[in-house]
Amino acid sequence: MKYLLMIPGPVETPDEITDVFNGQTIAHYGKEFRDLYIDTTQKLSNVLGTKGCSFLIPGSGSTALEAIGLNFCDSKRCLIINNGHFGDRIYDIASKYAASTDQITFKKGRSYDLKVIEDYLKKNQYDLLWMVHVDTSIGILNPLKEVAVLSEKYGTRVFVDAIASSAIEEIQMDNWGIDCIANASQKGFSCPAGFGLLTVGDNLVKQIKPASEIKGWCLNLGIWIEYYNKWNDWHPYPVTLPTNLVKALNKSLELIEIQGIGNRVAMYKDVSDKLIRSVRKLGLDLFVPEPNNAHGLTAVSTLGKFDASDFKEFIRDRYKIQIGGSLDKNMKSLVFRIGHMSTKQCLSRNLVSVMSALGTYMKLKNIEADTGEAISVLI
Numbered sequence: 001m002k003y004l005l006m007i008p009g010p011v012e013t014p015d016e017i018t019d020v021f022n023g024q025t026i027a028h029y030g031k032e033f034r035d036l037y038i039d040t041t042q043k044l045s046n047v048l049g050t051k052g053c054s055f056l057i058p059g060s061g062s063t064a065l066e067a068i069g070l071n072f073c074d075s076k077r078c079l080i081i082n083n084g085h086f087g088d089r090i091y092d093i094a095s096k097y098a099a100s101t102d103q104i105t106f107k108k109g110r111s112y113d114l115k116v117i118e119d120y121l122k123k124n125q126y127d128l129l130w131m132v133h134v135d136t137s138i139g140i141l142n143p144l145k146e147v148a149v150l151s152e153k154y155g156t157r158v159f160v161d162a163i164a165s166s167a168i169e170e171i172q173m174d175n176w177g178i179d180c181i182a183n184a185s186q187k188g189f190s191c192p193a194g195f196g197l198l199t200v201g202d203n204l205v206k207q208i209k210p211a212s213e214i215k216g217w218c219l220n221l222g223i224w225i226e227y228y229n230k231w232n233d234w235h236p237y238p239v240t241l242p243t244n245l246v247k248a249l250n251k252s253l254e255l256i257e258i259q260g261i262g263n264r265v266a267m268y269k270d271v272s273d274k275l276i277r278s279v280r281k282l283g284l285d286l287f288v289p290e291p292n293n294a295h296g297l298t299a300v301s302t303l304g305k306f307d308a309s310d311f312k313e314f315i316r317d318r319y320k321i322q323i324g325g326s327l328d329k330n331m332k333s334l335v336f337r338i339g340h341m342s343t344k345q346c347l348s349r350n351l352v353s354v355m356s357a358l359g360t361y362m363k364l365k366n367i368e369a370d371t372g373e374a375i376s377v378l379i
Contacts, residue, residue, distance in 0.1 A: 002326045003316065006162060006261060006354050007324045008136040008297040010186035010193045011342035013248075016255070017190055021248035037237065040246055043253035045199055047261055048166065048181055050173035052201040055224055056249070058242055061163035061184030063196030065093055067219040068130070068159055068182055071208060073097035076216070077129035079156070081147065082109055084135030090161055094130060102126070108328065109138045111292045113147055121154040128157040128179075134165040139299030139337060140288045145176050152177045155377045159206070163187060166197075167256055168296040168341060169266050179204045182299040188296060189256075190342035191248045192268060222336055255343075268295040271346045274357050275338065278355050281374035282362060287335050296341040297324070301334060306365050308336040315357045323354065351378050 005012045013021070026032060041054040048054075049065060059062050073277075074193070078098040080091040083106035090219030092329040095101045104120055106112060110129075121129070129151045133144050144160060151158045157179040163169060166181065167188035179201045192309035218239060228236040256264055276286060279300055287299040302308050308325060309332050315321045324337035338354055339348045352375050359371025 001157065002351060003318065004321045004353065007322050008070075008187070008240050008337055008339035008341060009184070011190055011339060012192055012344040013192060013342060014243045014255075014344045017124065017251050021192060021236055023041050023244065023246050023247065026243045026247075028240045031234060031351060033243060034232075034234055034236060036250060037241070037246060043257065044197060047253060047256055048139055048173050048199050049173050049175060050108060050199060050201055053205045053274065054197065054199040054303070056237070056241060057196045057198060057219065058194065058239060059196040059242075060193065061161075061182060061187075061196055062089070063219070064163075064182035064198045065090060067196065067198050067221065068091040068095040068180060070216055070219050071214055071221045072128065072132075072157075072159065072180065072204075073101075075099050077125065078102070078127040079119060079124070079252075080130045080140070081112060081131040082106070082131065083110060083138075083142070084132060084140060085113065085137030085141075085182075085326070086132045086135050090130050090132065092318075093279065096333050106237075109288050111140065111142060114150065117147060118150050121150060121156060126154075126156045128159055130159040130161075132161040133171070134162070134169060134294040134296065134339070136294070136297055136324075137162045138288055139294045139297050140285070140292055140334075141165070141294045142172070142292075143177070148176045148178050152361040162279060163248060164294065164296060164341070166260070167252075167264065167288045169294070170265050173199065173201055182284045185245060185249055187341045189249060190344065191252050191253045192241050192245060195249065217302070221255065228376065232345075261294065265295075267346070268340070271295070271340050271351070272298065275340065275351060275355075277377045278351075278374045281377065282355070282359060282369045283367070285341065287331075296339070298338045298340070300336050300338065302336070304322075304334065305367050306362070309333055311361050312336055315354070319353065319357045321354060321357060347364050351359065 080103045082277040166183040185191040185195035227238045289300045326335040362369040
C-alpha cells in the first residue's frame, strides 16, 4: 500500500532525488566514486557551517550517536541535557561509554533553563555536554547557540543530536563553537534512510585517537581516518557504502547549495508558521508553545477534544496519509505530529491534504471546525 508520508522521517523524497537514487547501482570504489564521496562529505560540512570533516556511515541516525559515544565519551565526564524521548537515548548511549554521566532533566515540552545548565557547568568539570537540538517526540527546538556559548565559557565540548534539525534549522558549527553533530539522511536532507551522518569540527578531528586506542571497528573513527589517509586515491572509507544513497545525498546537498541554506531555513519557518495558523483555525494548538517549536514538524495538541490515536488511524485508513503519534504512552491520545521536513512534504497540496482530512474528522465527531479557513492559509 502506498501512503503519503507526512511523518517526521523517513520523509517523502523529492522526485529529483528519487530519480538519482533509483539509477543504476555503481561500484563503491574507484576514482569516480571516490570523488563523489569526497565532494558529498565536503558539501555536508559546508551546510553545517564547519571546516571540519564529515563521515557517511551506513546505518541510522542512532549509528552516528553510537559513534559519538564510542569515540568521544570513553573515559570522559559527560553532561546530558534532556527534555524528550531522544534525550533519554543519548543518556543511555553516553552511560555505556563515559566514566561518569550526569543528566539535567527538564519536563517534556519545556525548554531548557539556561541558568540551571550554567550552574551545573560552573560546579563540575565536564569534558563534554551532549544535547538534542530538535526532539521530534514532542516537536521542541532547543537553544543550541545559547548552550554552546555557555559550554565554551566553562571549557566543555559540545555534541549535538541534530538528526531532526540539520538542513532545517539554523546551525553554524564553527561560529557557535559546536564540536560534533550527528544527523541522518532521511529527514532534512530529504533522502531515503540508510546513513548515520557524523560531522566533526576541525579542532576535534585532530584529537581523534589512533584506531588502536578506540574499541570496536566499524564505528571507530580512527579506522575511518586510516583509510582516508592510506587509501585516499580509490577507497577512503573502511566499509562498502550504499552508493545510490551517496548519489542521492550529493544531489540533495547540491539543491541545498543552490537554494542557499539561509533561504532554506526561512522556507521551513514560513511553512511552519502557516501550518500553525491552520491548526488554530480548527480550534487546536501546538503542544510546545512558540517560539520553542521546531520548524520541520508540528506537534499538535488536541486540547482534549478527540483521541489523537483515533485520528491517526482515520487519516491512514481513509486517506492513505501517515502522520506521527506521540512516542510517550501518556500522551498518545493528546498529541499527533505532522512532518514537514522534506521540500516535498512542504508542498501546499500535501499540507492541505492533511488539514482537510483533519477538518473532515472533526466534523464527523461533531466538533466545530472551520476547515475552509484552515485550508485558505496554506494556499
